[in-house]
Every structure is written in structure tokens, then in C-alpha cells.
Amino acid sequence: xxxxxxxxxxxxxxxxxxxxxxxxxxxxxxxxxxxxxxxxxxxxxxxxxxxxxxxxxxxxxxxxxxxxxxxxxxxxxxxxxxxxxxxxxxxxxxxxxxxxxxxxxxxxxxxx
Numbered sequence: 001x002x003x004x005x006x007x008x009x010x011x012x013x014x015x016x017x018x019x020x021x022x023x024x025x026x027x028x029x030x031x032x033x034x035x036x037x038x039x040x041x042x043x044x045x046x047x048x049x050x051x052x053x054x055x056x057x058x059x060x061x062x063x064x065x066x067x068x069x070x071x072x073x074x075x076x077x078x079x080x081x082x083x084x085x086x087x088x089x090x091x092x093x094x095x096x097x098x099x100x101x102x103x104x105x106x107x108x109x110x111x112x
Contacts, residue, residue, distance in 0.1 A: 004046045004080070008087045015090040019074065034072065038090065041071045045078060045085045057098045 008016075016038060024031035052067045055077060069076040070093065077089045091100060 001047065002083065004049055004083050004085045006043050006045050006085045006087065008042070009089075012087040012089050019090060019092070034074075038071050038074055038076065041069055042076050042078075042087055045069065045087075049078065049080050049085045055097075 020031050020035045023034060049067065052069050054064050055066045055068045058066050065079045066077055073093050075091050075093050076087060078085050078087045091097065
């Protein structure tokens with residue numbers, strides 16, 4: 001069985017920090033639980049990261065390398081390259097994702 005290295009991009013870490021900071025303002029205990037849950041689920045991608053589906057909003061545009069893992073209200077968007085899993089962004093599932101994903105992923109791919 002192949003073991004993958006889970007690597008968070010700086011932008012994804014920023015996303016996660018913003019989410020947790022926002023929740024922490026009103027629900028500190030919940031924020032800490034969500035942080036732990038998101039990080040744990042993301043780190044579980046070290047085995048079989050291909051088991052999660054391709055991001056449907058990106059599939060329509062032919063971008064098949066990005067997959068998603070859902071954790072409560074959050075989408076963890078990642079890509080697999082060789083033995084690495086790159087966490088690209090973490091976003092709220094309640095937002096309109098098509099425009100956000102295209103802008104964010106294409107921008108972040110050019111920066112990373």
C-alpha cells in the first residue's frame with residue numbers, strides 16, 4: 001500500500017485559520033473541535049486519497065485532478081501528485097463554488 005505525504009499549502013492554512021478564527025469569536029469550544037476534525041480528516045488522506053470524488057464543479061471544465069473531502073460544512077480541496085497530497089483550499093460548502101474554485105485553484109496553482 002502506497003503511503004502519501006499530506007502537505008498543506010500556505011493558502012489552505014490561511015483558509016483554515018480564517019474559518020477557525022471566525023467560529024472562535026462566538027463558539028470557542030466548537031472551533032477547536034472543528035479544527036481538530038478538519039486536520040484529522042485531511043491527514044487521513046495519507047492512504048487512498050483517490051477514494052474521494054473529483055470536485056463536480058471543476059469536472060465540467062475538464063479539471064479532473066482536484067478531489068474533495070467533506071467535513072461538516074467544509075470542503076477540503078486537494079490534488080494528488082506522485083506520493084504527495086496537496087491540500088489546496090478549505091471552503092464553506094454553503095457558498096457558490098464554481099467561481100470560487102476556478103479563481104482560487106487557478107491562482108493558487110500559479111503561485112505554489
